[in-house]
Amino acid sequence: MELHDSRVSAVELVEGLAQIYFSHAYIHKSKGSPGKDPGTGWSQEARLVLSEAQPPGLLPSLPNAIDEGYLEVGGIRHEMIPLPFQRKVDARLYLVFADGSTLEVVGKKPFVELLGTPIFLEDFS
Numbered sequence: 001m002e003l004h005d006s007r008v009s010a011v012e013l014v015e016g017l018a019q020i021y022f023s024h025a026y027i028h029k030s031k032g033s034p035g036k037d038p039g040t041g042w043s044q045e046a047r048l049v050l051s052e053a054q055p056p057g058l059l060p061s062l063p064n065a066i067d068e069g070y071l072e073v074g075g076i077r078h079e080m081i082p083l084p085f086q087r088k089v090d091a092r093l094y095l096v097f098a099d100g101s102t103l104e105v106v107g108k109k110p111f112v113e114l115l116g117t118p119i120f121l122e123d124f125s
Contacts (some may be wrong), residue, residue: 050107
């Protein structure tokens with residue numbers, strides 16, 4: 001799942017559980033390295049969940065397209081999140097949106113859940 005070109009539609013924080021909803025998550029599928037080797041591009045709704053999350057502060061205007069960002073887990077920065085994704089360590093999501101606003105969410109035990117039906121977008125080589 002590539003954060004750049006994905007779109008966040010909502011952020012919810014309830015009893016320490018942060019849920020970041022992607023109305024469009026750009027997903028690379030490839031037999032080699034996604035984004036480098038030939039493959040396909042897909043769009044799918046997704047949800048990133050962090051437990052024991054700290055309140056993110058001022059939320060950006062949503063929905064909003066991601067210009068750049070990463071999910072840092074165990075000292076490794078993922079600009080492309082490998083799927084399926086579930087870890088049992090601390091995590092930090094940092095996003096910069098197309099309008100210049102930012103979002104930072106810190107928590108633990110991140111996992112990504114794909115929702116809905118994937119939509120084919122393109123072949124790439």
